[in-house]
Every structure is written in structure tokens, then in C-alpha cells.
Amino acid sequence: MDDAGSADGSEGGQADTDSTTDSETTDTDSNTDTDTTTNSQPNCDFCQISDGAEPAAILYEDDRTIAFLDRRPAVRGHTVIAPRTHDEELLLMDETETAAVFDTVHTVATALESTLEPDGFSVFHTSGPLVGTVDHAHVHLVPRFEDDSVGLSLARRELESADAEAIVAAVREKL
Numbered sequence: 146m147d148d149a150g151s152a153d154g155s156e157g158g159q160a161d162t163d164s165t166t167d168s169e170t171t172d173t174d175s176n177t178d179t180d181t182t183t184n185s186q187p188n189c190d191f192c193q194i195s196d197g198a199e200p201a202a203i204l205y206e207d208d209r210t211i212a213f214l215d216r217r218p219a220v221r222g223h224t225v226i227a228p229r230t231h232d233e234e235l236l237l238m239d240e241t242e243t244a245a246v247f248d249t250v251h252t253v254a255t256a257l258e259s260t261l262e263p264d265g266f267s268v269f270h271t272s273g274p275l276v277g278t279v280d281h282a283h284v285h286l287v288p289r290f291e292d293d294s295v296g297l298s299l300a301r302r303e304l305e306s307a308d309a310e311a312i313v314a315a316v317r318e319k320l
């Protein structure tokens with residue numbers, strides 16, 4: 146799977162130095178420590194972009210999320226949407242945070258739809274040990290065009306009814 150690794154940086158780099166996270170009163174010599182307010186990780190590209198410490202082509206940002214062009218796009222307009230909080234598990238983090246990320250996916254997709262006029266979108270996220278080099282949770286929003294070379298491969302098989310019943314019963318019990 147795509148290692149999803151790269152934050153953008155090269156194009157249009159508006160190093161937004163918004164100081165909303167800088168107001169805390171901790172001593173400034175400890176800048177290699179974890180930011181206790183935002184959980185920002187000094188060695189995480191996405192945290193650095195979120196903090197404005199690393200340039201990125203930022204399309205959108207708000208209090209909880211940031212959206213920027215992937216530095217190694219699969220297609221034009223390939224966007225990464227990430228929570229500002231450093232967390233490895235997007236789908237298992239606080240429900241409000243997860244919802245905020247997907248709200249931003251919707252916001253940016255709507256804008257990309259009217260600007261790039263793609264034929265559609267692919268949206269994907271991978272978590273756990275299969276993830277590539279970036280462990281800061283993120284979603285890829287990939288505009289799709291008829292002649293693009295994006296391949297998202299799933300080895301499909303038939304759904305077995307007994308297995309389906311077992312999964313439905315087990316999952317519904319948790320919901």
C-alpha cells in the first residue's frame with residue numbers, strides 16, 4: 146500500500162506561522178519535548194506542518210484539522226487531511242476528532258470538485274503496523290480522473306453466509 150508518507154512541502158509553501166499553539170507559558174528551551182497542549186511530536190512531519198514549523202501547501206486548516214497537498218501526489222490535487230493532534234489511530238481516537246477529520250475531507254472535496262472538476266474521488270486511510278513511514282493519522286483524498294494511473298487493489302472473494310452471520314452477530318452485540 147502507498148506508504149502515504151510524504152507531507153507536502155515544496156510547492157506553494159506557505160509557512161503559516163499562526164501562533165495559536167504558542168501561547169502556553171512553558172519555557173522555550175524545552176522545544177525538543179512533546180508539546181503538552183497539542184501533543185506535537187518534534188520528529189513528526191505532520192506535527193511540524195500543523196505547527197507551522199515546516200512548509201506545506203495548505204489548502205485548509207481549522208482548530209482540529211489541517212489539509213495540505215501531498216508532496217508526492219498520485220494525481221493533481223492529491224490531498225492529505227490530518228488531525229492536529231498526534232495520534233496513530235484515526236478510527237479509534239476520540240469520536241469528535243475523527244468526525245472533524247472527515248468533516249474536513251468533505252470541505253476540501255467540495256472545493257476540489259469545483260476547481261479541478263475530477264471524475265470522482267478515492268478516499269483512503271490505513272492504520273496499524275501496515276502504515277508506512279508516517280505514524281500521524283491521516284486520510285488521503287485523491288481526485289480521480291478517467292485516465293489516471295491510480296490503482297487501489299483489493300483481492301476480492303465471495304462472502305460466505307455463515308461467516309457473514311457470525312460477523313454480524315458479533316459486531317451488532319458491540320453497537
Ligand SMILES: [Zn+2]
Nearest residue numbers: 189192231281
Ligand atoms: Zn504528528
